[in-house]
Amino acid sequence: MTQSALASLKHAIPQPYWLDAEGPLPAFTRQVGEVRCDLAVVGGGFTGLWTALLARQRHPDKRIVLIEARECGGAASGRNGGFCAPSISHGVSNALKRWPKEAEALIRLGRQNLDDLQRDIERFGLGAEFEREGKLTLATTPWQIEGLKAQQRKYERFGIDCQYLEGDALKAYLDSPLYSVGLFESNYALLNPAKMVRELRRACLEQGIELYEHSPVSNLVRHADGLTLETAYGVVHTDRLALATNIFTSLLPGLKSKVIPIYDYALTTQPLSAEQLKRIGWEGRYGIVDSGNQFHYWRKTRDNRILWGGYDAIYPFAGRLDEGLTHRPETFVRLAEQFLEAFPQLGDIAFSHAWGGIIDSSARTTLFTGSDADGRIAYALGFTGQGVSASRFAAATMLDLLANQKTERTTLKMLSRAPVRFPPEPFRYLAVNLAQRGLEREDRTGQRNLLLRTMDAFGVGFDS
Template sequence: MSDRALHSLEQAIPLPYWLDAEGPAPGFSRQVGELHCELAIVGGGFCGLWTALLARQRHPQARIVLVEAQACGGAASGRNGGFCAPSISHGVSNTLKRWPAEAETLIRLGRQNLDELEQDVQRLGLAAEFQRQGKLSVASSPWQVEGLRSLEEKYRRLGIACEYLEGSALKERFDSPLYGAGLFESNYALLNPAKMARELRRACLQQGIEIYEHSPVRALQQHPGHLLLKTDYGSIQAERVALATNVFTDLLPRHKSAIIPIYDYALTTEPLSDEQLRSIAWRGHYGIADSGNQFHYLRKTADQRILWGGYDAVYPFASRLDEGLTQRPQTFVRLAEQFQQTFPQLADVRFSHAWGGIIDSSARTTMFTGSHAGGRIAYALGFTGQGVSASRFAAATVLDLLDGQHTERTALRMLNRTPVPFPPEPLRYASISLAQRGLAEEDRSGRRNLLLKTLDAFGVGFDS
């Protein structure tokens, strides 16, 4: 634990940068008393808010109610890196490996979803700092370089624009002594996740959607002809219910073993000068990620900070959900040390914010959807760190299910097949720990061990 790293964290605020920068959440209403509606949505993150807006397009006269346990966008949706991918299936390599029969369809739909998301940003006037300037993946070891070359070949075969970079060509885009190769893809976006959540909320209210916050749903009951949601201060009687609760699966007990909480962590620097950013040759507003299993993701903010996150992906025993676990000093110190090794030019930079959030991870690293109660309840789960853009696609699929529509979305095997469940404790914790150790060893040696190869054969993975 270096003194320089500790010094760089002395003034880091233990809050998500995005939420702190946006200031206090807007005024809210609690759900009080009894109300009736055609559609009730549980969860005020990206998935729930998109569900509400897309439902309004389909059903202009319906009474739509969204209920959120805390503040809209206060959990995973407001804490992530804001990477907005042209994928609904965790990237091209994951798609080809896990879903070869429908890979081309998934890739096409992912690119189409990002196009439509950008159109919605423009149509709704969402001031979310949306920028579609690309992503640079970088490699630090021979096996990672080989992986980038393989990905380049896949991109070329699928018609995805990309540019392989080495030596001086890479240093013109990103100058770090750790990385010797990169692959730049232009069709990738970034946004401010907290602003996006607040703007989606604003758009919902403008379109007559009722939003009730700080109103946790304690029970979901099925009755002939209607569904009943019970909150702390009242109840909601609905014809149909969409569940967009991320890792909080109390209302979906049958799926508790299908996803696990993974705690992910990030830092932001103090605002940097143009000269400091020039010293690392990072001029554009594209995102960057390295190619390790334990990978880092980084991006610039509008006020010229660097957000630096990832690497540690922490599973708590018994899938514990606890806000206290979003602060992990040993991870923050590790991230600070790694930042200083990556950017010796910026070794004296201090960090302004240090925080964590929970990723709802499925064993196949992709989301899934489904319905029950005769199609009156539908859900989306398991975004595995890719929900900024995929949540919109999931919302449309949930509405297809609730409307009883058979569409290209609902026919996708990736979405309508429940992932392999995680085993019960203590086997769950032990198996995840073994998989993580195997991934760390592969980062060092470039060799994949027998356990990871076996998991690959069964379509099971561990990612964030």
Template sequence: MEVKEKLAGSVTSPFWLSTVEKGPACPSLTSSVDCDLAVIGGGFTGLWSALKARERDPGARIVLVEAARCGGEASGRNGGFCAPSISHGVSNALNRWPDEADRLIRLGQENLDELACDLDDYHIDGGFERSGKLNIAATPWQADGLKSMARNYARFGIEHSLLEGDALREKFNSPVYSAGLFEPNYALVNPARLVAGLRDSCINRGVMLHENTPVTALKQESNGISLQTAEGQIRASKVILATNAAVPLIRRLRPTIIPIFDYSLVTEPLSDAQLAGIGWTGRYGVADSGNQFHYLRKTADNRMLWAGFDAIYHYGSSRERKLLHREETFDLLARQFAEAFPSLSDVKFDYAWGGIIDTSARSTFFTGTACGGRVAYALGFTGQGVSASRFAGLTMLDLLEGVETERTSLSMHRRMPVPFPPEPFRSLAVSMMQKRLAKEDTTGKRALLLRGFDAFGIGFDS
């Protein structure tokens, strides 16, 4: 079957949206309101922030505004990998903050545990499955990387198992991959169902939620912050910015992130026999070890999400909607799928879509304050925000309260990432790094330029 035929008729909206009933939108804001806390953005970060703010102050007036519908952007377009990490993994913590690696790893694990408890406490059916993650290697140097990962995991007491030969084939049988590392403490969620549950929990607890209400301006005033919308205004004592991949309302934050487009395919439902044929009978997620990497998982009805590899930056940090659909990337992903799973080469893809990753130059989110401490922000999740967004929300609330906590005292929150240069240098820098990362995938050798960036804590991963 030709690639075009396998993609023919695929739906261009995220698969996850088909798993939730789309009810009416919350009314847009058409008047002036006063509140104690305004949250801008209705994705994971904003919803967690509003819900946790309500826990801290049951009587607070909390308003959440979303430019479109809650979860319509990155929070509803990702793969639903819910990591026990706030630092983009153990290796990143060790490389960037070696003195705090112990704390970062512990806090990441605690955050995942607490997230699971929150879902139970709020009766949120977000499709949460702590079924583990299998990291796989396609080359000898990637296999060596998994062994290094195993040593780091052993150092910090993280349960894991290295797999080769028959042991790997029993969990994942593909001619492309030769080694694996399985970690059981890793979760998956259904992003759309998680957003819907968080949204309902906020509404049920008195958060005033306005959808289809983009904020056009933020202004500091003597007694608080003024937010201008198309048809209304919000006067808030404090504000949380949770806009992630959108253009930041605070100008000085704009160079700190760039929008990287990532793409996903979802197959037609697969039979038990088809899945057994590739050795994938468990519910764990899978990701390969390249700089340009694929990530894959099963849906509740045994479709396979096959995503990643192409990470596309468009000149001028363009965020145009038409860029969410990219035929050449969908074709490439479909061809790579057939190479990885020859027995599934005739499987069709029912869904094909894109999303934007808010990428920072250090691969982790960062937080901070503006406007005399009345505004808190979190940005730069770099594809690792499903669980870290909850931690970010708590950190922003700490910052707005002006208290030092274990969260706010972390070094990762005390220094901004290196900003991206203006165009045309931005496009040139991204292109240079991507070419060298791709070459490392095929040769196993890290270029001098990348080693130099490593030394200054600058990275480009997703």
């Protein structure tokens, strides 16, 4: 490890930048006693908050209750990079590879969902620092460059605006010695995830939704005429239940083997000056990613910090859920070293925050939905790091399922067919690590090994 990387982390605060910047949490109410409602939503991240808010638009007079184990947005929704994709399928290539017959619908619905999300942000006055300024994807190796060219052709096939960049044209967007070509797409957004959560929370309260935090649900009891949720201080009786708990699957144990926790990590710099940003040729507000399987993502905050994350994707044995695992010094040092390699012009940079979070990953890298208890329970999970915008689509799909409505959303094979289950331990840990080694080797050589090709043939993948 380099001394410059270590020095850059000397004052990095070990908590998510977004949550730290937003300051003290708003006052909360704990669920106490007995409550009866028409719809209960468990989980106060993006998916749960969107579910409650969209449910209110459909049902102005029903009693809607949202229950969160800690504070709204304290898990993945408040810790991510804020990349807001025009996709529900983890991108165009993934849609074409896994669901070729419905790829056109998936791509159209993903773009429509981002439009609808922006309209809702404006309609409810959500001050989430929403910026629809595009995304730049970078490549460096010959096989990554060919991949970008193939991606450009797919975009053009579906009428997606994009621009292939190299040489001086690329330097006008970003000047880094690591990257030789890029593909810029204009229809992509960024937002502040912690502000988005707090604004959704505010909108829910203003819409008359009862919101209980620090109220973990310990048990789900099914009755002939309804459902009962047991919390530490009371119970909630409900006719319908939407589960928006993502990786926390204890209320429906059958979902446990369909997703695994992957720990992802990020840093933010101190605010950069205009002169520093000019050194690296990055004067726009677009987000940036590279083309590796072990990829980086980076973006600017409102005060011009650079958020730099990704690369390491850590699966702990037995899928352990532990806040302590979100602090991983060796990953923070690696990220700092890689940042300095990408931007030697910023050799004097200092990082302000270093943190991690959990991604709920499915074996096909996209969300899925389903129902239980004769349609009285709906769930959505498996977003695999792509949930900032797709969570809204998932929320609408759960409400369709709970209403027993057959819609274009509910008939999508991507959403309605469960992904392949992960094998039990220790085979799960071994399989994930072998897949990761294969992906790392492909980044170095451009060669996809037999294991990865076999997984491709069965529609199974691993990504973050």
